Amino acid sequence: MTLLNYWHFISFGVIFIIFVGGVLSALKQESAKIKFGMLFSVTLISIFFAVFSVLVVDKYTKVVKLHKLKNKRLLSTEKIIYTGIVRNEGNHDIGKVTFEIKLVNKGHATGNVKGGNFYKSSGFMDFFGGGYNLNFKPQSITKEFVVATNLKPGEAKSFRVYFPFPPYFRSVSQFSKVWGH
Template identity: 60%
Template sequence: MSSFNVWHYMVLIVIFVMFIIGIIRAMKEKNQKMMYSMLFTVTLITVFMAVFSIFVVDKYTKHVKLYDLKNSRLLSLERISYTGIVKNVGKYPIGKVTLEIKLVNKGHVTGNVKGGNFYKPSGFLDFFTGSFGIDKSKPQTLVKKFVVARNLKPGHAHQFYVYFRFPPYFRSVAQFTQLTAH
């Protein structure tokens, strides 16, 4: 299923007509240098317009909502799992729905930044060996993206289940989620 809808095709047809008109106008130019410059400019502008218009049409025609998001930690496996439902609340089909989950250790969110929040182990031997290119720092933000639905028709919903490794040094976590329809 294509992620384009009727509006995408209409906008691209209008841009293509503008491109043809620009090419015809450039070909009528008598000065060779000016003609090539006009061809390049028309091509560049129409390509930018086409790419930009696809994002704009996506933003205004593809609407998806997240319902019943729950998470649970699997301590024995050091994983966290998320379950929920995504629903297409728009009038057009959606090719792909992406869920972005961002976990932040609470020290950064609340402004309570102490020395323990920025832990970077070091030792006497690290000075001489250079850690062999291994980064031992512990990031305080974790961002994961998952495709949770494909080919979602208008009014339909899809249940999902995703999981990933949970850093064992995270103590109190703030979570942020964002849905994107493509």
Template identity: 60%
Template sequence: MITLFNVWHYTVFGIILLIFIGGIAIAFKDDNSKIRVQLIFTTFLITTVMAGFSLFVVDKYTKKAKLYKLENKRNLSSEQIMYSGLVRNEGNYEIGEVTFEIKLVNRGHASGNVKAGSFFKPSGFFDFFSGESISGKSKPQQITHEFVVAKNLKPGETREFRVYFDYPPYFRGVAHFSKIYAH
């Protein structure tokens, strides 16, 4: 996934490039060739890690999205659930993608009303080969779905979204947890 870079990304990457060039220059000033290779490799490794972390840090503080008017409706005839709402870019920079994550948890587990064996299903080495663990006989008590609900969201812009997915028929009551991520 390609994210949209802003001025802060380029500034941080420019500083990291200067650090890399400085490390290479220091490495070539050393007369010992073994230490020179180690210095170049260490400089490359450190600046690569710095670039990776800085990408996430700059994204976190410059790309801010907020979720408004989240509603859900369940269609009993097709056993689907629909979520709709609005996402708004609250920051000063354009957002490449906004991802909506919804987690459904069977309410018996969310409220503490848990019966024996609800979470733990004993399995063994032979279950893998018999296909019992793969066949889907176990029913997950929480389900997470992610959807890209907006792309290229300009500062201050708001977009509507609507997503559908299959509702687990064995859920009796559901606790909903929603998040959005701006990339």
């Protein structure tokens, strides 16, 4: 759940005024079919705008930055550890900070090129067989972690996450993202 700030309440107020105006204009209609259709439409549009406004306000008021991201591979346990610091650089509280890391195997950089590295076909037989292929090794993995909760404006918090590292990965590219809710 996201923490609400005054921009959320302003947008909810505007949407509520539009909703009330739509309901009042629907109730003035004489035909029951038109009245029901207008009430349904106004309700549906208001709900859509409310959800959309939460997403937009969160995007522009909750600013999180990632600092000092480092990784370390533990060969004995075949895991990789990511450490870093997330900082709330906005003016509003953030309820939950999510860190996403994507690892992409660059087999083509080491000369290990196979057709399945770039394209995995899914066909008619996968529907019946469940798509299980024991020889298939995914060439990219994406993991998401909640690394901080209830960050105040200007507050920073260090984090450490770890997950299994595929032993067949060579020359790995990493892509990281962080966002707040």
